[in-house]
Amino acid sequence: MAVKKMGLKQKYAHLTRGLDWETSYQKMDDVFPYDQFEGIKITDWSKWEDPFRLTMDSYWKFQAEKERKLYAVIDAFAQNNGQLNVSDARYINVLKLFLTGVSPLEYQAHRGFAFTGRHMRGVGPRIAAQMQSLDELRHFQTQAHTISHYNKFFDGIAEFQHMHDRVWYLSVPKSFFDDARASGPFEFMIAIGFAFEYVLTNLLFVPFMSGAAYNGDMSTVTFGFSAQSDESRHMTLGIEVIKFLLEQHPDNLPIVQKWVDKWFWRGFKVLGLVAMMMDYMLPKKVMSWKEAWEIYFTEAGGSLFTDLERYGLKVPKYADVATEMAEHISHQNWAVFYQYTHAAAFHTWTPDKEHLDWLSEKYPNTFDKYYRPRWEMWAKMDEEGKRFYNMALPQLCQTCQIPMAYTEPGDPTQISFRCTEWNGEMYHFCSDGCKDIFDDEPEKYAQSWLPVHQIFQGNCGGPTVPDVLNWYRLNAGADNMDYVGSPDEQIWNSWKGKAPAEAAE
């Protein structure tokens, strides 16, 4: 007797979307109360193509295998004091930036995907989102476990959780993710699943992990390799979501385009921290930010948006401005942290000659003209015992929350300012991109918890810098200030048998 045996795809469908049912004792709209208000129209959820077909038993099996291997490396690293093998203790500051700025976002992603994994009406995307929720929890936890060993010896790591919710520059990544979490389920999927995971992940995850590889950080790079297969699943989910929304109804296009524009710009602003990390913080450089932007955004993003053209989707608004800014942001950001080193939970330094030459070579159009003279001047002032600090609190952009230090498109000598009056109040922005985002949803962005405003309002421990640092749990004299002269430098030199003067060059 011939049996109509099914193929794998059909079997997977039975084991996943076959589970769902149309509720009748409660209204479907009450079971899924959040998937209508954004205006996205889904006519047929069954058209969803599962981007990967992973049943739960295979998920456990693969992930358990990866975890066994990863934790074996983490254990061995700690046992052998693998931190000795990093290129230089300046590198540890990259990990500080990562753990305080990025790892808490992994956790936020975990909760956010639990939300969409519960509240999208289609089973296919729901299961994929739930798996991503699990993965993101993994990323947070393995990052904490990996960097835990560094925390035992280096400063500026221990209070990452407390700092993420308070410190002025960390409100940039925090507000980015709070923004996504405060959005509806579809916007979250576009913001994080598409814009962040698909368009920008190669400019965030990859630079940190390559930086680890180039700088001898075996445990972080092992985490990176271990997370690669998770990331590729996340990317296929992100691309599937956007295609699905665009295929479902023509009315979705303008909504999705607006989100792509917004989240591209939001993401680009957060990536300024990565730009600075790549160009200034890695003792052994991987590539310049400008090169990374050309490869991963201009080229890879270019072909992605060419592919999406058939749905009518356009390259994100202000992509050209971001590309022009790739010449500048790393220099402008590191300059901000250099001036405010007393209020940062990682160490700063002026680039040495070899480093300056590398930057001149990588940024032939701008570095010698605008930035090199400044670094040379600041280094000279430092030598003369007049190290430059900026004690005035900066004004922050209402949207991205970055201090207003970026320059006008086309004129790197002019600081870029924009403003809007709304509800009788003035709001200030760093760029047209940030102003547009505010103007579209002023009720949302007027709420921003702006660290500098909060200090002025007395909500951050007191009016003086020491009060505020105390409130950040920032251990002044250890966590902050220049690398040279820091306890980090001291411990590193003691291990390496170097005299401090020699290390300082």
Added chain:
Amino acid sequence: MTVEIKTIDFEPKRQTFGHVARRIGEGKPATRYQEAVLDVQATANFHYKPLWEPEYWAYDTAKTKVVMQDWYKPLDPRQYYYATYNISRANMNQSNERNFTFVEDKELLEKLPQATKDLLINRLVPVRHLHWGANMNMSEICQRGYGTAITSPCIFSAGDHLGMAQIIGRIGLELDGQTGDGLETAKDAWMNDASWQGIRKLIEDTLVLKDWFELFVAQALGVNAVIFDYIYNGQDEAFGAASLPISMLTEFVSDWSKDEVKWSDSVIKVVAAESVENKATVSAWAKQWIAAAQDALTPFAGADNAKAQADKAREKAKKLGLEI
């Protein structure tokens, strides 16, 4: 004679992160569980109210009526973090997988009389939909709940329910000769058969709960303790010769159930013990949802069995310190 190898002195400056040290005591080494879970969720200085629920912050203690002075009291006695959770489930599943191979090789399900197959399709296989509803509930508690101590095991539990729904789905496919027809029949029973309608209504009623800790109680003491427990453990006699292969193929489910209960019991106990008010609130929820589960089970199991099963859940609730 001793051999002394000279090494560099690696005296740690601190043992763990500040937020962990403040809980376990300065200078003490932390476990991986503690570093993975304690104080991980943000608690302050949120930027925007959610567009979809502007009356709360995304993380907001007001999303449940129960009040905890510290949401890191209801810890997970299994101390799961992602790695240990996945390794545990991979191991549990490996032995379940061996059972599948055994049952398939011996054709233990295939050789069953059609009447028994039909019975299983109608009385067991529809439970995969209940697991799917439970999966939605646990994801919901993960997203709505407060504090990583309680929310992270919830996404694990959600994954477990999906996994169990798929194990049952595979049993269905074994029974229907891999055609999917049995799964269709089972779904039809879930949707229309009088015996399942109480259970379907029960889970649908939980899907719209807004108070996430009420949902936790409804799921653990109502859906799990009354319905799942009866479906998996109360039907051996009816399944007859099939009960052995079925219990082999659902070994994962019984391992899971012991594991889950260890955690969910402890959470309910700790939250109820926090205050007189919590105890009263949790007791009222337990009473209400066990009763609802009893009603739901009645058409499926008969009034006597449903009552006996619900009484068992009531006894358990009393042991957890609730007043029923």
